[in-house]
Amino acid sequence: xxxxxxxxxxxxxxxxxxxxxxxxxxxxxxxxxxxxxxxxxxxxxxxxxxxxxxxxxxxxxxxxxxxxxxxxxxxxxxxxxxxxxxxxxxxxxxxxxxxxxxxxxxxxxxxxxxxxxxxxxxxxxxxxxxxxxxxxxxxxxxxxxxxxxxxxxxxxxxxxxxxxxxxxxxxxxxxxxxxxxxxxxxxxxxxxxxxxxxx
Amino acid sequence: xxxxxxxxxxxxxxxxxxxxxxxxxxxxxxxxxxxxxxxxxxxxxxxxxxxxxxxxxxxxxxxxxxxxxxxxxxxxxxxxxxxxxxxxxxxxxxxxxxxxxxxxxxxxxxxxxxxxxxxxxxxxxxxxxxxxxxxxxxxxxxxxxxxxxxxxxxxxxxxxxxxxxxxxxxxxxxxxxxxxxxxxxxxxxxxxxxxxxxxxxxxxxxxxxxxxxxxxxxxxxxxxxxxxxxxxxxxxxxxxxxxxxxxxxxxxxxxxxxxxxxxxxxxxxxxxxxxxxxxxxxxxxxxxxxxxxxxxxxxxxxxxxxxxxxxxxxxxxxxxxxxxxxxxxxxxxxxxxxxxxxxxxxxxxxxxxxxxxxxxxxxxxxxxxxxxxxxxxxxxxxxxxxxxxxxxxxxxxx
Numbered sequence: 150x151x152x153x154x155x156x157x158x159x160x161x162x163x164x165x166x167x168x169x170x171x172x173x174x175x176x177x178x179x180x181x182x183x184x185x186x187x188x189x190x191x192x193x194x195x196x197x198x199x200x201x202x203x204x205x206x207x208x209x210x211x212x213x214x215x216x217x218x219x220x221x222x223x224x225x226x227x228x229x230x231x232x233x234x235x236x237x238x239x240x241x242x243x244x245x246x247x248x249x250x251x252x253x254x255x256x257x258x259x260x261x262x263x264x265x266x267x268x269x270x271x272x273x274x275x276x277x278x279x280x281x282x283x284x285x286x287x288x289x290x291x292x293x294x295x296x297x298x299x300x301x302x303x304x305x306x307x308x309x310x311x312x313x314x315x316x317x318x319x320x321x322x323x324x325x326x327x328x329x330x331x332x333x334x335x336x337x338x339x340x341x342x343x344x345x346x347x348x
Numbered sequence: 349x350x351x352x353x354x355x356x357x358x359x360x361x362x363x364x365x366x367x368x369x370x371x372x373x374x375x376x377x378x379x380x381x382x383x384x385x386x387x388x389x390x391x392x393x394x395x396x397x398x399x400x401x402x403x404x405x406x407x408x409x410x411x412x413x414x415x416x417x418x419x420x421x422x423x424x425x426x427x428x429x430x431x432x433x434x435x436x437x438x439x440x441x442x443x444x445x446x447x448x449x450x451x452x453x454x455x456x457x458x459x460x461x462x463x464x465x466x467x468x469x470x471x472x473x474x475x476x477x478x479x480x481x482x483x484x485x486x487x488x489x490x491x492x493x494x495x496x497x498x499x500x501x502x503x504x505x506x507x508x509x510x511x512x513x514x515x516x517x518x519x520x521x522x523x524x525x526x527x528x529x530x531x532x533x534x535x536x537x538x539x540x541x542x543x544x545x546x547x548x549x550x551x552x553x554x555x556x557x558x559x560x561x562x563x564x565x566x567x568x569x570x571x572x573x574x575x576x577x578x579x580x581x582x583x584x585x586x587x588x589x590x591x592x593x594x595x596x597x598x599x600x601x602x603x604x605x606x607x608x609x610x611x612x613x614x615x616x617x618x619x620x621x622x623x624x625x626x627x628x629x630x631x632x633x634x635x636x637x638x639x640x641x642x643x644x645x646x647x648x649x650x651x652x653x654x655x656x657x658x659x660x661x662x663x664x665x666x667x668x669x670x671x672x673x674x675x676x677x678x679x680x681x682x683x684x685x686x687x688x689x690x691x692x693x694x695x696x697x698x699x700x701x702x703x704x705x706x707x708x709x710x711x712x713x714x715x716x717x718x719x720x721x722x723x724x725x726x727x728x729x730x731x732x733x734x735x736x737x738x739x740x741x742x743x744x745x746x
Contacts, residue, residue: 251624272662273624279664282704319734321662327730328618328658329689330578331651332538333571333608335499336455337492337531 179204179219179227189214192244198252198273205244205256208232216241216258218278233258233269233281241267247296247303253321255303257284257294264290266307270321285316363405364438368431370403372421383420392416423508426726430506433724436684440468447476447489454496459607461646463503464685470497484523491517491524495532502539503647505688507726511539530559530568537575541582544728550579570599574612582729586619593619607648610639614652621659630659647687650680654690661697666705673697689729692721696731 182188182204189207196203201220204227208217215237217230234241240261248254252273258281259266267281284305285291291314294307303318373383380396387394394413402409409417411425418425442450454469474493480486494517501510514536521529537552553575560568577592593616600609613636620629633656640648657672673694680687680694699714718735725732 272626283706327622328655329651329693329729330541330581330615330618331611331647332541332578333534333574333611334458334503335531335535335538335571336458336496337528 176225176227179217179230181208181217181230182206182219183209188217189242189244192246194246194248194254196248196252196254196273198248198250203246203254205246205258207240207242207244207258210236213238214240214242214261216244216256218256231278233267233278234260239263243293245294245296247298249298249303249320251320255296255321257296257305259292259294259307261292264292266291266294266305266316268303268305268318272321279321284318285314287314361402361405361407362432362435364435365408365428365431366403366405368428369399369417372423373399373403376421383417386420387416390416390419392419423512426724427506427508427512429724430509434467434504434506434509437464437468440465441472442469447473447480447493450476451489451493451496454500458496458500458503460644461648462685463500463647467497467500467504470500487520488524488528491520491528491532495528495535498535498539502535502542504685505725505727507539507542511536514539526559527565527568530556530572533559534571534575538578541575541578542727544582544733546579546582550576553579566599566603567605570596570603570605570608573599574608574615577612578615581615581619581622584622586623590616590619606639607643607645610636610643610645610648611651613639614648614655617652618655618658621655621662624662626659626662630656633659646679646682650676650687650690653679654693657694657697661701666701669697669701688721688725689727692718692725692735693729693731695721696735 178184178191182191184191187209189209192205194203194205195201203221204217204219206217207214208230215235216233218232219227219230222228241258242261243259245257246254254271256269256271256278257266265283266285268284269281270279271277285307287309289310291307291309294305297304297306298320303320304315305318306313306315308314373380378386380399383399384394384396392412392415394409394416398413401407402413409428414425414428418428442453445453450469450473454466454473457463457466457469470493474490474497477486477490477493494513498510498513498517501507501513514532517532518536521532524532533552533556537549537556540546540552541549553572556575557572560572573592573596577589577596580586580592581589593612597609597612597616600606600612613632617629617633617636620626620632623629633652637649637652637656640652653672653676657669657676660666660669660672676690677694680690695714695717699711699718702708702710702714722732722735
């Protein structure tokens, strides 16, 4: 009996060590993600433009959730997560992510207490997420956003008290050219001097 | 001339608008009574004595009457308001001098960014040349003056009026030398590009290239490449546009035109920002800004600030973006020669930032400013398209 107990303990210790090693390198889920019902479901995305992989989830912290973001490093391990809403007494939940043709990543999530939907973007080549902005103006509580890119716009659908709502946001920076392109001043010069434009 | 000024000071209308109406009527070969008939056909009522009073600058036509007259003469109503705006530059007209000297003064004013003064000089030179004996030399000078006047009007945002001047120039172009033909076509190409007619602009620039072929002039080549690059950039083909811009810049440098070379560098910076190579865009725009400051040209400096503002906006650096837009607006918002296109872009991004920050008061102020600026803007560019689309969507939602 006693021998059996020792064997079970040794087996458990071996399993625990193996799972720790799996989480640190080449893991399918990021470090600090708890799939045991404490954290929200994991949302994963691979950016086909720069090849980077991302994981987003609602990370349980005391009585609230923060939105955790982790990316896959070159050595196959996941980065230590960064958070939106760290220690703000609000719960950031329901992450949804999509990537556009230029490689910009869009991350939407809901804030449980206020019923707002926020959107943050990460431009291609950048490591800094934009500050999240609230994108739904209709009154009421909204949750469970989903994202889809249609043409040059990002369509955000979400659940609200009465059903489903949709809001449309232009893509970050837009794919269309912006700004003014000035043409030349076409001033002819004196007669006989060709076209020196009087300069 | 002084007597005319003394008379105009007692009038409640606009002498410039009156002269413009008279020229339009003469261009069509209409009598006052014929205009009355045509107005009736357009569904309006303008009797010939009323029209005569407008032409003499005794009183202003109402908006409804202007709308009818615009229909009779087949021009946009905006052209009338542009004509009245130009009265602000009346006192900048040079008092004396010959046409060639005044044209040169106009070119110098253009280089300094004093667009109102440049316009006044070109108009005065045109008046003087029209009074000269006809001949090949006078006709060529007249075409040069008209092209210059159209360029200044285009920069002042009076695109319909600029196009009208060019049409006059083009009528006489058959007998002109190829380089002058190329200049006129290139000016027209840029006016069409300003209005978003890129296909026409490209055709005209290509045609200008045909006329310029064999002339072997760096400046002409540079201007053609500059225009073609601009068309590509506005179509969203920034990569090929940058290649052409770089070629244009080389030719400008060879011909000693640092001013246009700086303008090209700003355009290249804008291309990089559009391609999301924002850091490189900012680097180029900063170089161009320093050059524009050193040359003291207000348009280029304001343009560089606006473009930098857009770049920082894309990087979500709203503090820096706001500083850049404020710098630009301070330069572009001169009371006499406001650069309405740049002011519009600045207000557009202020509006976007206010929306993102959920600042309703700031949003309302910026939107009001956009509406006010939009009404006088003939030029088309992406921010105008986006604003118009937003207003249209609001209307259809309502």
